[in-house]
Amino acid sequence: MKIKVLGSSAGGGFPQWNCNCRNCDGVRRGTLKATRRTQSSIAVSANGEDWLLVNASPDLLAQIAANPELQPARRARDSGIAAVLVIDAQIDHVTGLLMLRERDTPLPLYATDAVWQDLRSGFPVAPILSHYCGVEHRRIALDDAPLTLDALPGIRIDALPLSSKAPPYSPHRHAPERGDNIGLMLTNLRTGKRVFYAPGLGAIEEHVLAAMREADLLLVDGTLWTGDEMIRLGLSKKTAADMGHLPQSGADGMIATLDALDTADKQRRKVLIHINNTNPILVEDGPERRVLGEHGIEVAYDGMSFEL
Ligand code: MLT
Ligand code: MN
Ligand code: ZN
Numbered sequence: 623m624k625i626k627v628l629g630s631s632a633g634g635g636f637p638q639w640n641c642n643c644r645n646c647d648g649v650r651r652g653t654l655k656a657t658r659r660t661q662s663s664i665a666v667s668a669n670g671e672d673w674l675l676v677n678a679s680p681d682l683l684a685q686i687a688a689n690p691e692l693q694p695a696r697r698a699r700d701s702g703i704a705a706v707l708v709i710d711a712q713i714d715h716v717t718g719l720l721m722l723r724e725r726d727t728p729l730p731l732y733a734t735d736a737v738w739q740d741l742r743s744g745f746p747v748a749p750i751l752s753h754y755c756g757v758e759h760r761r762i763a764l765d766d767a768p769l770t771l772d773a774l775p776g777i778r779i780d781a782l783p784l785s786s787k788a789p790p791y792s793p794h795r796h797a798p799e800r801g802d803n804i805g806l807m808l809t810n811l812r813t814g815k816r817v818f819y820a821p822g823l824g825a826i827e828e829h830v831l832a833a834m835r836e837a838d839l840l841l842v843d844g845t846l847w848t849g850d851e852m853i854r855l856g857l858s859k860k861t862a863a864d865m866g867h868l869p870q871s872g873a874d875g876m877i878a879t880l881d882a883l884d885t886a887d888k889q890r891r892k893v894l895i896h897i898n899n900t901n902p903i904l905v906e907d908g909p910e911r912r913v914l915g916e917h918g919i920e921v922a923y924d925g926m927s928f929e930l
Contacts, residue, residue: 623810628685630922631659632898633714672773682718704773707732711740723754734801744791787866815930821896824866844894895922
């Protein structure tokens with residue numbers, strides 16, 4: 623099983639177009655040791671040719687261009703992207719669907735009922751695409767039945783409902799529904815190796831913790847270092863919790879959660895993904911990045927790849 627990080631940033635990207643926070647300004651000017659990142663997406667493949675796109679980022683076209691393995695060039699019109707799965711209906715995960723409109727067959731799209739409803743109402747990408755390639759909805763049922771895709775032979779996908787947030791334009795923003803946000807457990811049935819992917823984790827619920835313990839690779843919420851980071855910088859009125867994210871620092875933060883996972887018989891790779899441009903962990907020679915290193919935690923970057 624191959625996993626490619628196409629975009630490791632949270633919504634807005636790094637640098638964000640209108641942001642002059644220390645990180646965005648520093649990376650733009652080249653005065654900070656930090657690396658540009660595009661918005662949140664990964665791709666998964668069994669054979670290195672047919673890929674499941676997990677989240678369709680606003681930066682999708684640039685990501686396809688930066689990752690030639692997504693264009694196998696078998697025919698005049700072609701793509702390695704066999705299907706798309708979206709874990710929620712947030713702008714940073716669904717806007718790229720519009721960029722796939724030139725397909726000559728309907729786009730196979732895996733989504734929960736809650737997300738599929740958002741994509742026909744609050745963010746009506748499905749009705750829009752019906753005028754182009756069309757969308758073929760494939761339901762993620764959340765009934766413990768794993769998904770298997772023809773394009774991903776030997777890979778099993780289990781979807782876990784998460785406590786996070788539906789987007790502001792969702793009809794259920796203030797009345798959360800099961801399936802507004804999901805995490806994924808990807809299992810290579812041949813090697814038994816497992817990846818847990820959850821770029822938005824509002825809370826570490828018991829079933830999430832169980833999945834994290836089973837995984838050999840964690841790609842988890844790296845959005846913010848502190849809960850009030852955006853407020854203190856004067857950039858937003860929202861806390862991490864308001865946005866459905868768990869900060870890294872603090873007694874109940876992601877670092878403490880990840881620290882508590884390891885046991886003598888099982889260790890795992892721990893990688894933060896979906897990193898907001900304000901997060902000090904983006905500074906590669908900064909104190910927060912050093913703390914992560916001391917805890918054995920890595921920071922995802924665009925182009926990072928894994929083979930399990
Ligand atoms: C999130 O992950 O909380 C959202 O994508 C934030 C946003 O609107 O960019
Ligand atoms: Mn996001
Ligand atoms: Zn910024």
